[in-house]
Structures are given as C-alpha cells and as structure tokens.
Amino acid sequence: MGASASKNAESGAHGGEEGREEGLNDHQDGGQLYVSLKMENYKRKGELIPHVYGSVPLVGSWDAAKALPMERESASIWELSFVVPPNHETLDFKFLLKPKDSSGGCVIEEGPNRLLTRGTLQGDSRMAIFKIDEASWRAYQENLQPSTVRGIPDVSINAPPENVENGSSASLELDIEHYVVPAPSASANSGLVYAANLTETPRIFTHGGVFSNMDGPGGSPYPYRDSGTSTTARLKDGQRGLFVDRGVGSPRMVKSASANSFTGNLSLDSEAKGMPAAAGAVAAAAVADQMLGPKEDRHLAIVLVGLPARGKTFTAAKLTRYLRWLGHDTKHFNVGKYRRLKHGANQSADFFRADNPEGMEARNEVAALAMEDMISWMQEGGQVGIFDATNSTRKRRNMLMKMAEGRCKIIFLETICNDRRIIERNIRLKIQQSPDYADQTNFEAGLEDFKTRLANYEKVYETVEEGSYIKMIDMVAGQDGQIQVNHISGYLPGRIVFFLVNTHLTPRPILLTRHGESRDNVRGRIGGDTVLSDRGELYSKKLANFVEKRLRSERAASIWTSTLQRTIITASPIVGFPKIQWRALDEINAGVCDGMTYEEIKKNMPEEYEARKKDKLRYRYPRGESYLDVIQRLEPVIIELERQRAPVVVISHQAVLRALYSYFADRPLKEIPHIEVPLHTIIEIQMGVTGVQEKRYKLMD
C-alpha cells in the first residue's frame, strides 16, 4: 500500500516503489496534505472493489458499510486520494474488498491496522492479504517526492543568474569536440550520399534480368559505379526491349501480433490489400481510402517536374523519408539512375538535346521503364511512388499520365527556382555529388557540360498547367517562396502539401537528448514521473554548459521538453533560451505497466511481455500506447522541427527520441523500437543544403 503527500492537492503522481519514505516531511509545514493510497492486483478483473475504512469519520469510523471505495486508476491499479491537515490525528485504517454488486459480504485484510501519521505511513509497507483465493494485493509505496514543476507555464525562460557559475562541479572542457563519439554506422548522414543513389534499382537487376542498350549510345558492357548499389549492368548486343520480371514480390502486409493494434478489426482481406504499418490518422485514412476511394486513388504517384539542379531529387528523397516514417509504403524511383545503368554514367550534354532523336528515345525509354516498375510495385501493394525525373515537357507528362490511367493517381510536383545564386550553388553541388560527373576530373569542364545540358532542357521546358499539381516556387530563397496547388484533395495529398510548405534549407542544428538519469531509471522502472538521480542532476548541469557553448553564436534557439518532470528538471539549468513544454514529447505511455520493471511485467503479465517482445513496434500497452501511436503524435513535432529556422534542443525520452531520430536517420519503422538512444549523450542533427548529418557527444557515462 502506498501513501504520498505534498502541500498541493494537484500533485500525487505515482512512480511505484516499495519502502521509500523520503521527501514527505519537507512538505508538511502548514497547508493541506495530499494523501494517495494505492492498491494493485493483476489477476482480479474488477469483481471486487478495494475500499479503505478506519478510525476517523473521513474513512467510516470502522463501519465497513461507510468504507470509502477506491477508484480504478488503470486496469490493475486502484487509488484513493484525500486531503488532510498536516497535524491531523493519527489515522488507523485497513483495506477491505467488497463485491461490485454489493451482493456478498466484505473481506477485510489480514494483519494489524495500518497507521498514517502526519501524512506518512508508519512501519513497513506490506502486501494486503485477504482470506480468499488470489487475493493478495500489491500495496506499493509511491514516489514521495512531490512534483517540483507542476504549474509552470508551457513556455518559460530563465535568465542567467548574475555572477553565478553554472555548476562548477559540472563544468565542461572548453572544447566540446572532446566529447565527440562515433555515430552508429546507420546514422543520419544523408548529406554525405547523393540521394539518387539510394533510390530504387531497376527490377531487371534485382530480379536477375539483363538490361539492353541497343538503342542507346552507351556501347559495350560497362560496370556501373554507384555508392548506393553494387550492381553491375551487363549489356547484351542485339537484345531489344527490356525484361521485367512481373512474377515477383508480394504485398507488404501488416499482420498485427497485438490484439490492440490497429489492424485488429480489419478482415484478412483488407490486410492483404497492403495497409500501411501505421496507427491513428494514417491508418484511419488508409481504411477509408480502401473502402470508399476509387481503386486507382489507392496508389499515388508524385511525379517531379523541373529543370536540372532545382532540388527535385532532394525533395523526392525528403518526402519519401517523411511518408515512410508516417507508415506509408513509399518508394523513390529516379530515372537518372535507370539512365546511368542503361546508357552509362558519363553522357555528354548532347545526349540531352531535344533535337537528338536517339537521345530522346533513350531517355523516354528509361522513363517508361521506371514508370512501369513503379506501377508494378504499386499493383503489388505499394502505396506512394515518387517518380523523380525532369518530366519537363507536356509530351513526356502525357506519356506518364497514359501509363497511369486506371492504375494510380498522379500529382505533379514542380520545383521552380528563380534565384541565380541558388541555381549556381546547386549546379556546383551536382558536379561534386552526381555520379554523372564522378569520372570528370576537371571541375570546370564538368561545370560547362552541365550548364549546356541545362540550356538544352530550358529550350523545351513547359511548366505544368495540366492535372493535379503542386508548385514549389522559390521555396528555398528565403521568406518569399510560395506553394501553388491545383486540384489537390484527399488525406495524403493534403499532408504532402502541408509538409512541403514547412520545409526549407536553412542550415541549423537540432540537438536530441534524453533527460538525465531519473530515479526510476536507477530502479529499472518504466514510465512514471520521478525526479533525477544525482548522476542525472550532474548531466543537467553539463548539458546546460554544453548548450551554452554549442549555441553561443546562435541568435535564437529554443529548448523543448516533455511535460514530465525529468525532462523539465534536466532543462532547468539552461538559461537564456525559451523553453517549451510539449505533451507530444512525453514518453511512450506504458498504460497499466507504468511504474513497473520489465521483470515485474514478465512475471505478472507474461502474455503482455511476450506480445511486446514479438512485435515491439505495433504492441500497444493496455490502456497505453504503441510505438506506432508515438510516431503519430510526433508528426506535429517533426513538422515544427522542419519549419524552425533556429536551432532546437529537444530533451525527451527513450521511445520518443527513437521515433524522432529514425525520421532524420531514415531508419525503417521496424527498427525504431530497437534504436539505441543512450543516456547522457547528445545527438546533433545538422540540417542543411545537402541533407542531414549526424554527430554525437557523450558528456558522461
């Protein structure tokens, strides 16, 4: 049994530990005491209601009929709270069980009376034993440290104290580089790899086919250099047409291991149609589309349009990452990759002339091949295909629309940039990054060739005026950009527009860290709302020191925390930056398991333990959340992180940071629950013009 007390009747968070009594006496001088008694039983499913009765009128004066019923706090935890004056007379009490329907008599717990003096429970906490089968109830001691953060506003800022050293015992080396540790191999380093290399490989390669180059100027067999694949293209003379193995691949089905996960009520038939691995709004929209939408609308093709070096591949990669993270089955098809594999990576600008019939035919052919691959994949269950090429003439777009007819819905996404300086920078980046110029040792010659290629495209470029489209106009040039949309409707297109409106290229760091070690971390208890351990306190000071040094030269920055006190307290020594509490950043809700150790869950709720072990991503704690639920509620956080132009420090929790990190690092959903996010370590995500880069600092063990 447990009791907690504080001066404030609003507190009383529970953390769950037996035998701790600290913290009470500090809060008993005057005012009222908040007392919270808790009982826990996993086996009884509510036929018996625990009550409290005792020596004072408040709890029935030992009259069982007047005993106070406890309230159900979760599936297995019952709670009774009341307020007493700090100098209240000693309260003797006992727990008793009464049947729900008041039919039979009540059962009073065995053993001596329990004693509450000045809000403190006297003696050892002990199990409550009743003389009926399976009726020993766990009575556990609460976290007695009253919240120190309740009632602080959602946004706050603490100014630097005058002449006060920021925690001398926690001072950092002057050089923060001293704390750098290697990032894991699958880290967030898209900025170092050209995005097109990571796109889909033609099926002809993945399914053992052979690429023909008869109609292209490529010539003899060549090995293809591509950091994203190890594919070697073999060319076979005299072979026309392309071999695409259509008999492969199966729908990506989501099978739920947990009865509570979102597919629980869907028929196998609708599962087989390939629902996304998602919860909440994404799942609801997917179900509605399956049931109500026209068949072709179940698959969406985002077809990029734009001149070279306008950020098409960059945007396509980013959108792919976002949609995948939300749980939409999404693939990025880059026609340039198909072209390089079929015709070689070093075509000169001539290849791209509109009056070069061979070049035109070769380019249309690879575009058609990529489109076919994309549609085949959709027919096997794929949801969103991102088709990345210039598609800069109406004729090419007509070809694509014809191919898509009755098979998928097309939305054109045109990137337009009128800023010469940005285009010049993009061109230089392309020469450095694109495999097209990997063999070109003379940078200036590469530059010249690319500019001629660009001019060839400009001659015949036709902006999109047909069908459904989204135009991003000067979106990276500063605040003056705009998005134009035409004929856009539906859940997913709406989300895509919202995402694109908020993204930009302003370089800035995002620092992700867990709170300092909490008392529950020390005890191995999950969830809860405890304060920090001594080591956790030390980390909070080191973190403040680090943030001050790392963000010294930044004009603006903000600190985001959850609403749980371990993150708020971790942020408290940071001064001079606004702090914002986000409920969305709260740790995964462990529902009825909140406050337990993993061992306790294994022992008391073995089915839950096993179900989570089997499918940690989809498993939803009874009355709590799954990782997929967490991802859903983090979507506004991701949008806001994309929208912010100043640095942000996010102080949150293990599960939440796994989900956020996976977005930046483009890690598959299934890996999210297993990503390592160590305590006392800062993951710095640098957003910039080439993508995302990661750096890690470990401030202490």
Ligand SMILES: Nc1ncnc2c1ncn2[C@@H]1O[C@H](COP(=O)(O)OP(=O)(O)O)[C@@H](O)[C@H]1O
């Ligand atoms: N909307 C945009 N407008 C202009 N430049 C952009 C945009 N988005 C990204 N960029 C920049 O363009 C650079 C080149 O982009 P890339 O995607 O390779 O161009 P494309 O695919 O159009 O040839 C990127 O590294 C990025 O810095």
Ligand SMILES: O=P(O)(O)OC[C@H]1O[C@@](CO)(OP(=O)(O)O)[C@@H](O)[C@@H]1O
């Ligand atoms: O999903 P798993 O691996 O259980 O990790 C999430 C757990 O991490 C913990 C610590 O065990 O997070 P944190 O201390 O960062 O708030 C728990 O509160 C939370 O339930």
